[in-house]
Amino acid sequence: MTRTPRPTRVLAAVGSVLVLGLSACSAPLPQAQPDPVPAVAPAATTVSQTQTLLGDVGEVLTTADTALDAAQLTPRVEGPALAVRTAEYVRATATAGAKLPTALPTDEQALIVPQTDTWPRTQLVVTKQPDDLQAPRILVMQQTAPREPYRLWGWGRMGAGIQMPATAAAETGSPALAPDATGLLMTPTEALQQYADVLANGDASTFAASFEPDTFRTSIEAARAATASGVQAAGSATETYTPDAAPVVSLGTVDGGAIVVGQLTTVSTVTLTVAGGTIPIADPFYAALTGKQSAGSNFVRTFTDVLVMYVPPADSGAKVQLLAAEHAVTGATAE
Secondary structure, three states, X not given: OOOOOHHHHHHHHHHHHHHHHHHHHOOOOOOOOOOOOOOOOOXXXXXXXXXXXXXXXXXXXXXXXXXXXXXXXXXXXXXXXXXXXXXXXXXXXXXXXXXXOOOOOOOEEEEEOEEOOOOOEEEEEEEOOOOOOOOOEEEEEEEOOOOOOOEEEEEEEEOOOOOOOOOOOOOOOEEEOOOOOOOEOXXXXXXXXXXXXXXXXXXXXXXXXXXXXXXXXXHHHHHHHHHHHHHHHHEEEEEEEEEOOOOOEEEEOOOOOEEEEEEEEEEEEEEEOOOOOOEEOOOHHHHHHHOOOEEOOEEEEEEEEEEEEEEOEOOOOOOEEEEEEEEEEEEEEEO
C-alpha cells in the first residue's frame, strides 16, 4: 500500500497558520520621526566653531608671513585676500622687509554669522585693534562647500569713528539676503555699482547724494589727482572702477537694512603722450611686479578692492555708509 503524505500537508498548513498568527500579533515597526523644520535656518556656525577656525586661519597666516611664501596660504586663504597677500609678499621681499604685510589680528570683538543651510556660507569678523594701533579689520570668511574649510576671502580696514549697525547675536544668525533684495535704499548689487560710479565721477555722479562721505573715497580721489599731476604735460592718467557682478554676501541688520560685502577692480593707467619720453619705475615693488625699471609707452597698475558697506532700509531717510575697505595693488605692467 502506498501511504499518502498527509502529515506533511497538515504540518505545512499549521506552519502557515503560525506564521500568520505571529504576523497578526506582532507590534508595528517603529517609524522614523524627522526633526521639526525650524522656522528660520540656523546660524551657520557656533561661536566656538568660529573661534576655532579663526585660530586655524591665524596659524596659517603666521607661518606664511614668516616665510613670505604665498603657497602656504592656500589651505586657509582665497579670493581677494590671497591676491593681496601674495602681492604683499612680493613687496616685502622687494623692500628687504621695509614694508611688511598688513597686520591681520584674528581675535574677534564681534561676529556676524548668517542664518543659512546652504553654501557658500560667508560670515564677518570684526577684529580687535592690531598691535600697530591701526583700525580694526573686518575679516570676510567663506566656506564654499560642506567638506571645505572656512577660508579668509578678504578684509577691510574700518573707517575712523565708524559704528557697526546692530545685527543679530551670532548664536541666532543674521538673515542672508539676495543680491537683488528689495526693501532697501538700493539693492546690494546696485550699492556696489553706484559706489563705483561715485568713485569715478565724485560729486558729479548721479548717485553721489545717496552715499555718506568717506575717507576711502577721499584717498582714492587724492591719489588719482597726484598721479595726474605727476604726469602733467608728458602724458595722461585714467582710472576705471569695475564692481563684481554681485556681492559676495549681504546680511540683514536689526533695523531692516543690510551689510553688503563686495569687490571692485581698479585699473590705473598712465600713458605717455610725448614721443621719446619714458616713465621711470623707481619703486622696487613696481619694478618687481613689472620686471622693468621704466616704461616707454604706458604703466598700468591693478588694484583689488574689498568694500563693506551698510545699506539702510528704503524708508529710513539714511544714506549708504562705507564701513570698511581695502585698496591694494595686486598687479602691474609696463610697456
